[in-house]
Amino acid sequence: MxxxxxxxxxxxxxxxxxxxxxxxxxxxxxxxxxxxEVMGATCCPLPEAIRPVxxxxxxALAGRNLALAARNRxxxxxxxxxxxxxxxxxxAAMSAPSAGKGPAIAPAETPARSCPSCQTxxxxxxxxxxxxxxxxxxxxxxxxxxxxxxxxLGLRVAIQPGCRFTKYGNxxxxxxxxxxxxxxxxxxxxxxxxxxxxxFPATYLDGEIxxxxxxxxxCLKLGEIRGKGVDCIAAVCPACINQxxxxxxxxxxxxxxxxxxxLHLMELAALALGHGPDEIGLDMHRIKPARLLGAGGGYxxx
Amino acid sequence: xxxxxxxxxxxxxxxxxxxxxxxxxxxxxxxLCTGHALEIGMVMRKRRKRLxxxxxxxxxxxxxxxxxxxxxxISESKRVxxxxxxxxxxxxxxx
Numbered sequence: 001m002x003x004x005x006x007x008x009x010x011x012x013x014x015x016x017x018x019x020x021x022x023x024x025x026x027x028x029x030x031x032x033x034x035x036x037e038v039m040g041a042t043c044c045p046l047p048e049a050i051r052p053v054x055x056x057x058x059x060a061l062a063g064r065n066l067a068l069a070a071r072n073r074x075x076x077x078x079x080x081x082x083x084x085x086x087x088x089x090x091x092a093a094m095s096a097p098s099a100g101k102g103p104a105i106a107p108a109e110t111p112a113r114s115c116p117s118c119q120t121x122x123x124x125x126x127x128x129x130x131x132x133x134x135x136x137x138x139x140x141x142x143x144x145x146x147x148x149x150x151x152x153l154g155l156r157v158a159i160q161p162g163c164r165f166t167k168y169g170n171x172x173x174x175x176x177x178x179x180x181x182x183x184x185x186x187x188x189x190x191x192x193x194x195x196x197x198x199x200f201p202a203t204y205l206d207g208e209i210x211x212x213x214x215x216x217x218x219c220l221k222l223g224e225i226r227g228k229g230v231d232c233i234a235a236v237c238p239a240c241i242n243q244x245x246x247x248x249x250x251x252x253x254x255x256x257x258x259x260x261x262x263l264h265l266m267e268l269a270a271l272a273l274g275h276g277p278d279e280i281g282l283d284m285h286r287i288k289p290a291r292l293l294g295a296g297g298g299y300x301x302x
Numbered sequence: 303x304x305x306x307x308x309x310x311x312x313x314x315x316x317x318x319x320x321x322x323x324x325x326x327x328x329x330x331x332x333x334l335c336t337g338h339a340l341e342i343g344m345v346m347r348k349r350r351k352r353l354x355x356x357x358x359x360x361x362x363x364x365x366x367x368x369x370x371x372x373x374x375x376i377s378e379s380k381r382v383x384x385x386x387x388x389x390x391x392x393x394x395x396x397x
Contacts, residue, residue: 009359009362011338011339011340012339012340014342014350014359014362014364015338015340015341015342015343015346016340016346018346018349018350018353018355019349019353021350021353021355021359022353022354022355025355037360037361037362038361039361039366040361040362040363040366040368040369040372041361041362041363041369042333042337042338042362042363042369042370042373043332043333043337043338043339043363045333045339046329046333046339048326048329049322049326049329049330049333049339050330050333053321053322053326053330053382053385053386054380054382054385054386056380057376057377057380057382060376060379060380061333061373061376064372064373064376203325204323204325204326205325206323206324206325210325279353280353281349281352281353284349
């Protein structure tokens with residue numbers, strides 16, 4: 001029987017990191033896993049921007065996405081940390097409105113009555129199980145991943161799990177992340193600052209202050225990681241990847257050290273499964289991973 | 303004294319003119335008008351094509367106009383446009 005999951009891509013990966021989407025599609029195809037698109041999915045929606053404006057609308061839009069995913073009658077695998085956080089919280093709030101942290105909105109009103117996609121009770125979003133990509137790989141596909149890994153990467157990697165990954169001190173996803181990296185043949189180098197925020201949220205602050213806070217956070221992490229002599233940073237959050245790359249580019253004119261590539265877990269998995277760097281578009285990163293590719297099994301950066 | 307004759311409780315408080323702070327505005331407009339926080343621009347379309355992906359991710363609101371209509375309906379039913387002064391037709395804020 002073919003394993004299949006609904007997949008939620010979010011906005012950042014399709015619109016800014018197609019290499020991650022391409023890697024994920026190739027990895028799951030290699031593992032014989034079918035990905036079912038959530039037809040008509042929108043932004044999760046972005047918690048930083050939409051939730052403070054109107055929590056009810058935020059919940060209704062998230063509920064609409066969950067209702068659409070429920071139509072596929074599969075677990076919903078979420079590739080992006082931010083989307084995972086939104087959809088998990090929304091599901092919890094809708095499943096038990098009075099017990100959850102979300103607003104007490106009657107289920108009949110959530111998702112919005114005005115939205116045709118959310119009308120049928122059996123497709124109501126509370127039914128779908130929301131799972132992070134790392135959880136799926138670790139719990140369901142770890143053995144397949146180990147068997148399929150043609151090129152154990154042999155890389156020393158630092159990790160950037162992202163704040164939402166370890167939200168409320170929940171470390172079970174972090175352990176699964178480490179297990180997946182080890183299955184891919186990576187040596188994980190632990191850092192004291194690995195759970196420190198990358199600084200991306202500060203970019204939403206207006207003006208120079210936001211810029212400075214955001215850069216100082218990223219540089220704090222990058223400084224420690226560089227000192228550990230790793231080949232790259234393994235991340236699962238598109239915002240963290242973006243932030244760590246941009247911070248390095250901004251530091252270049254000030255004479256900062258050579259770039260430290262920051263790759264998504266899916267890209268590392270695709271490399272381990274034998275997909276070439278050109279095929280998955282590794283050159284699309286702002287910090288080109290040429291040195292990493294030389295160190296990791298003789299790849300050349302085309 | 304009638305209620306409407308009472309002085310405002312906080313007379314020095316400035317009336318909020320920008321419900322949505324400037325750094326969030328593009329994302330809020332995009333989500334409420336197109337369904338996604340980020341649009342897939344020309345450069346990314348070319349990159350997606352090079353990687354064998356569809357130019358607009360399949361199934362997402364980018365390629366499903368009905369999804370955008372549903373987002374608009376939710377936004378209107380929750381009176382978000384009114385709250386934040388969004389002119390959805392012109393994809394910009396009134397103030």
